[in-house]
Amino acid sequence: MYLYKPTSHILYLLTFDIEAWYHLYPKPYKHVIFQKDVYPASLERDTRRIFHLLEEKSLKATFFWLGEDAKKHPGLVRELHDYGHEIGVHSFSHLRIREMDKVTFKLNTEQALKTIEDITGEKVKSYRAPDFSITEKDLWALEILQDLGIERDCSTIAGSHFGGQIIPAAPFLIKNNGVVLKEFPVSSFPFLGHNFKYAGSGYFRITPYGFLNHKITTSPYVMSYFHPRDFDTLIHKKIKWDPYLKLKYRMGAGRAFRHLGQLSEVIPWISLREAENGIDWEAAEVVEI
């Protein structure tokens, strides 16, 4: 069994948010939504590229699927599941928590869970909110997630302020109003007044490999997060978008997949499901809000 206790062991978590390329923030990007049907092949192709890399390296990861995309690609969801990857949920239609009331959030999450569970035949237990959007103003979402059978959440950012407390840089228990969830925060470090989420997406793409390698190999806990589009260089030829988006989503896309492959030679990435049983939850910090 993989054993992890805060400060004395290492834990490297590999996660992907599987969603179509056009779920970008900040919203709204109307000209992007207008083009959303222009490039339908990207999700399947880019996710299969990730799948093959992990097969090659014999690694397992957690794939947080968007419900509406799982519905379009049931065969791929099933293949990932049957291979041994964990299938988590990333909402149905990529609305942030603050864009929904309680009823809408519950229906949206239920719809995503049903879609995925009907495909895999297995209960989904891991969740990540779109845009890491569970904040201290949306704590009601935790109770709904627990009611729906979610046990592990990855919607917080290490080092950020949350209900008057600072989110730890390690797995912890989040408690609120009788709800208890196992929380796996995304890794970050403070940079120019901002939490720099170096282990995923645009932050990973723009960070020089030497620094990434040093930071990840010397950290006791790393939670990564990638999207299929992070590794897609064709997208910039297919989609007409403004210079800001081009800069934000193009920078480093050509080298990010290579960097993930290089890191995967030396990093023993695992999924959340694999990590949970090895963690000494008695020793984990409790954030009670």
Ligand SMILES: [Zn+2]
């Ligand atoms: Zn997302």
